[in-house]
Amino acid sequence: QTVVTQEPSFSVSPGGTVTLTCGLSSGSVSTSSYPGWYRQTPGQAPRTLIYKTNTRSSGVPDRFSGSILGNKAALTITGAQADDECDYYCILYMGSGIWMFGGGTKLTVL
Amino acid sequence: EVQLVESGGGLVQPGGSLRLSCAASGFTFSSYWMAWVRQAPGKGLQWVANIKHDGNEIYYVDSVKGRYTISRDNAKNSQYLQMSSLRAEDTAVYYCVTGHYGDLHWGQGTLVTVSS
Numbered sequence: 001q002t003v004v005t006q007e008p009s010f011s012v013s014p015g016g017t018v019t020l021t022c023g024l025s026s027g028s029v030s031t032s033s034y035p036g037w038y039r040q041t042p043g044q045a046p047r048t049l050i051y052k053t054n055t056r057s058s059g060v061p062d063r064f065s066g067s068i069l070g071n072k073a074a075l076t077i078t079g080a081q082a083d084d085e086c087d088y089y090c091i092l093y094m095g096s097g098i099w100m101f102g103g104g105t106k107l108t109v110l
Numbered sequence: 111e112v113q114l115v116e117s118g119g120g121l122v123q124p125g126g127s128l129r130l131s132c133a134a135s136g137f138t139f140s141s142y143w144m145a146w147v148r149q150a151p152g153k154g155l156q157w158v159a160n161i162k163h164d165g166n167e168i169y170y171v172d173s174v175k176g177r178y179t180i181s182r183d184n185a186k187n188s189q190y191l192q193m194s195s196l197r198a199e200d201t202a203v204y205y206c207v208t209g210h211y212g213d214l215h216w217g218q219g220t221l222v223t224v225s226s
Contacts, residue, residue, distance in 0.1 A: 034211050036211075052212060052213075097169035
């Protein structure tokens, strides 16, 4: 069964830029996968950052951007801040009404 | 403002049943897909089930097929998740979710604990 892959962890320096990726164990991610990105702090519900590859959800600052890089979806955070330290999840549309989340990336800002 | 409020979680024994509800407001409920997403303690997000705006299309993740039933009542702006034959691995926070093309709005979640 195809799974959605993400880096388990990543670190970035304050003020730096980081790119997280979202791929498929078999095949390539395209805009037809409608990639989305979410962030979640401990004990809180997730919040949507990006949907349909590169559209920012309401109220999301332009430090967050989405794209397709090679055969993966990507989330780029520029000017990383301390409160960007949290978990990031991607989602892909697998077809036939099925959506699937990646395993999540724990981002550390230090 | 979109609001989604889950209820019905709690402690249930293995093999038992539970029904979750989600009360929605702030948008035209009858025009939107609805879904349930769960998160086991310390784990990632898992898409569980979704239902089309008119209830005519329904999808489930394989691990809950035959045990869970998603439904909705557009007159009451509510969706439901009937869960039966519950297992320890169903223990999770269950989130009510809606949106278009992945632009998701989330409830605060309700905790379901399956344990004897």
